[in-house]
Amino acid sequence: MYALTTGKKTPRLFLAALALLGAFLFAPPVANAQDVNFADIRARLETIRAVFDYVESGISTTSRRAELQRLRNAIEPLRDELQQRISDLEPRLAEIENRVKAMGPAPAADKPEEPGIASERKKQTQLQSEIDSLIKQARVLVLRGDQIASRIDELRRARLADRLFERTTSLLDPKLWLGVIEAIPTEAKLIAKTASDWFAVVKGLPGFTQSIAIALAASAAAIFGIFFSQGWIRRRLSSVAAAQDGDKPLPRLRRAKAAVRDAILGAAALPLAGYAVIEIFSSFDFIVGDGHAALLGILAAATLYAVGRALADALLRPADAPRRIFAISDEAAARLYSFTTYTLLIAAVGASLNVIHRSLGAPRILVAATSVLMAGLIAANIIYALMKTRGDSMSAKGEVAPNWLRLVLWIASIVILGAAIMGYVWLASFLTSRLIHAAIVIAAAYTLLTLINAYFGEGMHASSERGRALASTLGIRSSSLDLAAVLLAGAARVFIVVVALFLVLGNWGTSLTDLITSFDRASFGIELGKLRISLYDIFSAVVILVIGILLSRVLQRWLNDAVLPRTRLDTSLKNSIATIAGYAGVIAAISFALARLGLNLENIALVAGALSVGIGFGLQAIVSNFVSGLILLTERPVKVGDLINVKGQDGYIRRISVRSTEVETFDRATLIIPNTELVTGAVTNWTHHNTLSRIKIPVSVPATVHVDRVRDILLKIANDHPHVVKQPEPKVMLLNIDGDNLGFELRCLIDNVTVATQTKSDLNFEILRAFRKARIRKAEAQPVSPDDREDEVPDSNAPKLASNRLPDDAESKR
Numbered sequence: 001m002y003a004l005t006t007g008k009k010t011p012r013l014f015l016a017a018l019a020l021l022g023a024f025l026f027a028p029p030v031a032n033a034q035d036v037n038f039a040d041i042r043a044r045l046e047t048i049r050a051v052f053d054y055v056e057s058g059i060s061t062t063s064r065r066a067e068l069q070r071l072r073n074a075i076e077p078l079r080d081e082l083q084q085r086i087s088d089l090e091p092r093l094a095e096i097e098n099r100v101k102a103m104g105p106a107p108a109a110d111k112p113e114e115p116g117i118a119s120e121r122k123k124q125t126q127l128q129s130e131i132d133s134l135i136k137q138a139r140v141l142v143l144r145g146d147q148i149a150s151r152i153d154e155l156r157r158a159r160l161a162d163r164l165f166e167r168t169t170s171l172l173d174p175k176l177w178l179g180v181i182e183a184i185p186t187e188a189k190l191i192a193k194t195a196s197d198w199f200a201v202v203k204g205l206p207g208f209t210q211s212i213a214i215a216l217a218a219s220a221a222a223i224f225g226i227f228f229s230q231g232w233i234r235r236r237l238s239s240v241a242a243a244q245d246g247d248k249p250l251p252r253l254r255r256a257k258a259a260v261r262d263a264i265l266g267a268a269a270l271p272l273a274g275y276a277v278i279e280i281f282s283s284f285d286f287i288v289g290d291g292h293a294a295l296l297g298i299l300a301a302a303t304l305y306a307v308g309r310a311l312a313d314a315l316l317r318p319a320d321a322p323r324r325i326f327a328i329s330d331e332a333a334a335r336l337y338s339f340t341t342y343t344l345l346i347a348a349v350g351a352s353l354n355v356i357h358r359s360l361g362a363p364r365i366l367v368a369a370t371s372v373l374m375a376g377l378i379a380a381n382i383i384y385a386l387m388k389t390r391g392d393s394m395s396a397k398g399e400v401a402p403n404w405l406r407l408v409l410w411i412a413s414i415v416i417l418g419a420a421i422m423g424y425v426w427l428a429s430f431l432t433s434r435l436i437h438a439a440i441v442i443a444a445a446y447t448l449l450t451l452i453n454a455y456f457g458e459g460m461h462a463s464s465e466r467g468r469a470l471a472s473t474l475g476i477r478s479s480s481l482d483l484a485a486v487l488l489a490g491a492a493r494v495f496i497v498v499v500a501l502f503l504v505l506g507n508w509g510t511s512l513t514d515l516i517t518s519f520d521r522a523s524f525g526i527e528l529g530k531l532r533i534s535l536y537d538i539f540s541a542v543v544i545l546v547i548g549i550l551l552s553r554v555l556q557r558w559l560n561d562a563v564l565p566r567t568r569l570d571t572s573l574k575n576s577i578a579t580i581a582g583y584a585g586v587i588a589a590i591s592f593a594l595a596r597l598g599l600n601l602e603n604i605a606l607v608a609g610a611l612s613v614g615i616g617f618g619l620q621a622i623v624s625n626f627v628s629g630l631i632l633l634t635e636r637p638v639k640v641g642d643l644i645n646v647k648g649q650d651g652y653i654r655r656i657s658v659r660s661t662e663v664e665t666f667d668r669a670t671l672i673i674p675n676t677e678l679v680t681g682a683v684t685n686w687t688h689h690n691t692l693s694r695i696k697i698p699v700s701v702p703a704t705v706h707v708d709r710v711r712d713i714l715l716k717i718a719n720d721h722p723h724v725v726k727q728p729e730p731k732v733m734l735l736n737i738d739g740d741n742l743g744f745e746l747r748c749l750i751d752n753v754t755v756a757t758q759t760k761s762d763l764n765f766e767i768l769r770a771f772r773k774a775r776i777r778k779a780e781a782q783p784v785s786p787d788d789r790e791d792e793v794p795d796s797n798a799p800k801l802a803s804n805r806l807p808d809d810a811e812s813k814r
Helices: 012-025 038-059 065-102 115-164 174-203 208-245 252-283 291-316 330-360 364-388 403-422 425-459 465-474 478-508 510-522 535-566 571-596 601-610 612-617 620-635 675-680 707-720 753-773
Strands: 525-528 531-534 643-646 649-656 660-665 670-674 693-702 731-738 741-750
Touching: 038 065, 038 115, 065 115, 115 425, 174 208, 174 330, 174 364, 208 252, 252 291, 252 425, 291 330, 291 425, 330 364, 330 425, 364 403, 364 425, 403 425, 425 478, 478 535, 535 571, 620 660, 620 675, 649 670, 660 675, 670 675, 693 707, 693 753, 707 731, 707 741, 707 753, 741 753
Parallel strands: none
Antiparallel strands: 525 531, 643 649, 649 660, 660 670, 693 741, 731 741
16 A cells, blocks of 8 residues: 555567567668669668557557657657658659750650650659659658657656656655565565576576686676776876975866866776676676666666766865865865765665666665655755855855855755655655756866866966967967967867756756656646747746846956957957947847747737837937947947047046946046937047147247247257157247247147146146256247148148147046
8 A cells, every 4th residue: 555656567568579670670771772672662661651650559558758768769760761761862863853854845745756765754754753752751751750759758748747746655754664664575575586586597507606706706806906006096196296296286287187187087996897897797697687787777876976976076185185176175175075975875875776676676665765765865965064064165265155056055955855755756856866967967067177277278378388389389479379278268168068068958858858848737828819928938038038148248258358358459349349249149148038938030020010119209219329339339430448528528438338338537437428429429539540649838938039049949858758759740830929029839749649738748847947947038928829720731641640639637547
């Protein structure tokens, strides 16, 4: 009465017949259709059709998901073969059609045709009809295979939904453990019977005693050799590293290399030894029946433990602080390592026990009890670890563990523990196994990412010895090497992340799709005409939007911080590229989110048409500013870093966003200007093409002073100043003769408009000192109204000036 659920088993005859058919049907197809008899192809298609009929009839009698998966695996090669057949026949059909077309249309019935051409036309027409018929049959079978696969997937999703959300017995229910106590003797009898049957089979083998001795000796030698080699390599590498580095912390690249190396060494020994022992005993026929599959299942659980523990040791290094990846204390590293080891050990033991239960055919209550106990212990251990490590320093800055990671672990452990207590045994076991697998994959990906970041950031840096040698070997500049290293590191990181996601989601396999579908079936939907939007669709669209925006921000930050600074592009163009990339990412995220809701481009166009009136009136300013922002980023009439004057305000452009532009004034205030003002209004850009500008310094002296002497002093002072441009040369103009006073004006170009006021001040100081030294008294200030349009012949070699008017105190930003 303590049994949980039972299902109808597929008849063994069905599976045996399917296996025989598979052995016959999965022979490699002939590659070239031209060399194959069409009758053979037609017979092959008929055989595939018979298999599809057989699988279709067997689907209704199958209740277990594993058997459904076997059926799916049985038809998958046939679907690929059909596609290959079509691909082989289509070129042949096209070739025949071209031949028939080259012969031209057939003549009328009353007009005879040359016998050779008539015979060839008849032959090619028959071939065309035959191949076209075969292609159509193959396409029909492909469609049927797709339908069968979809039906199997739907059944598997239904089975998984029924199993995951099947409420059985709670972890705290005494009936569960009473049932376990009653089932243990039954399993013990099964173990004894299995051992007796195994011994009876292997004892009858010829030379049993000698064979078992040889197998044991070979297994012992394999185990010793593998673990001895692992220990020798590890000690050798550790001694070399200790001799080179001592107890000082290693550089990041050395630590990353050591982590990857030790993770591989630590993870390889136990699986290799276990597999060697299994193969040795199999070679002597000591593993009979389903024992080989059961041992491989136990080996998989041991491999999970070995790989997880090796990664934890490589990342945390509880006894080797100089080589530790994480900048945490020894106490925190030891505590995290122990929690990780306990969790992996519980998972491995639980998985091994379930393999034994299933291989023996033990009561299902033992499988359920083992699964729920494993899930509950792992969830409790995670919760205990989170509580004990909440104050541990996880970085050199004294920051605790990442909040998002702790939050995810809290949610996962509470859901698993709650499912186990509420009686959802299979859901708790499912989530636990996937969580552990995902954690191992993420840890491995993090280790590789650390190595990639360290190698490209430190090993290939232009300032390093390896970087200089590589740049010299390739014949490129150091800046180009830095840029190439950043791009290669980005590509490698994307590859590692994609592979990790594939492994994490691939482990869920169709289980992920099944679980999503079960939630979708359980959620309420919203009907909008022919469009149905479920709660899951809304949730997934929000998740896609959030992840897409985050990824666009990551891309924009990577371009800003890593890629663009290593290029020779000017600052404004770098900002434009990064900003447009961010906009493109956000637009892509919105598009994917809308597509997840079922809103395709046609529906979006309808919505946009309905909103056109509102956009034309209420959103006109926002849309105008958005378009103006794109114009500023593409045409770049003003750029980040430019000194501009708009609406009487001078300042530097600090940021160009989608709606407005931020200008920092000389008073350190931020001026927010709508982008439309910069596109449609008049804007003075002092640094649009260059930073050159002209300054004018009026000088008034008595009429008794020798004019040539004044001109020479002013020109010398101007030519001696470092910011005054020497070509075109400075000029001294006599602009006014007013009784006893002479009005001169020194005009010169300076190389940077931002130092205009400071340069004028320097020149005035020097003029005053020179006049006093030459005993030249400056006249009283008189109004001077020179004509700025004086007949000056412009220098054809002079660069184009930014403007003749200077912003006040432009150099105050220096």
